[in-house]
Amino acid sequence: MIAGLGLIVGGAGAGLFGSLLGLGGGVLIVPMLTLGFGMPLRDAVGVSLVSVIVTSSASASVYLQRHVANLRLGMTLELFTAFGALVGGLLAYLLDERTLAGLFAALLIYVAISMLVRHDPRAGGEGAVADDAETSDDEEPPSGGRDATARLSGPGYRIRHIGPGLVGSIGAGVVSALLGIGGGLVKVPVMNVIMGVPLRVATATSNLMIGITASASAVIYLVRGGIDPSVAAPIAVGAFVGASLGSRTAHRIDLRVLRLLFVGVLGYTAFEMTRKALLL
């Protein structure tokens, strides 16, 4: 019974963080399941992908309702992330547990450092969904032409560097499927820094996209028996509660405090995952 409650609470925490920070929450769920509940890493990744889908669906519905997410841009990029996820889902069954744990530790360290050094919300930090990044409202709007850039741009901002954005999206998909995360860690900076999308829009659009990215690889895990429903269900229900709460309270929370807390959690889990990679 304690395990069941622990999974629900853990899922809620991951959903809350994920929704607030534009992530899927997998960066917390995978370490929680492997380090806290002793699950094999690949099984934890499968469960995590389900919670990523929950977080995405619950958050994206709110962000779309409020017209914060850019549906066109999200769908165009997710074509490429889904392809990357397909490749990553296949690679995951070729790599051993230690390699996966090592990759995950490296990812956590990267996220923790990028969150610490990027204070400027325009600079691509992921932990600033509540920072109103729609600061480009005074920028010249797109000319209204029928080119791809104009079609994908939104009110007050114009998309740039589509090519690198698409390549980054494929990378986000591969990382997502390999490590059971939403890929928002890559997508948000790609959209914000490379493509010039305001951070709030990038975060909301990332939340929309991670559902497809995760489902493309979750299908592979599901069919290959890599998802335990007795673990995935409580995690998913918890993540739903957390993500719903997060997307409704994002504008009221001081994310500087949250970001520091998150960096602390990431640092600790990175340490534990490194140990796992070296000692397995």
Add this chain to the structure above:
Amino acid sequence: MKVRSAGSGDRAGQGSLRAPFDLDRAIARLLTLGTYLSVLLLTVGIVSMAAAGRWPLQSPGVPGLDLARLPGDLAAARPAGFLWLGLLCMIATPSARVLAALLGYLRFGERSMVLVSVGILLVIAASVAIGLSGSGAA
């Protein structure tokens, strides 16, 4: 009359006055419906699992996914039926969202976004095919 085309981020379509239809909101409703339905099924599965005195990570675990057995499990109110159906609904919700967008873009006659939507669905279909083809070996 304010008319919105497919997606608030669309500048090319905003002034096209094609239909008084808000695709963003329609998709938001679909996502909400899919998520609530999945969470409801999963919650019923968890409660019925607990009522049967079973908890996560216990051995033996929940039987693997067997689509042929799913209707029988649901009819008999077995936890596995609700858990698997909830997971299937959850995983299918993003694809349903893409399908809804495809229909919306077809309605608006936006060929490029129709192609993008079809492309995403094809990648998902490829995932299912690859998963099925490798399931025997896994």
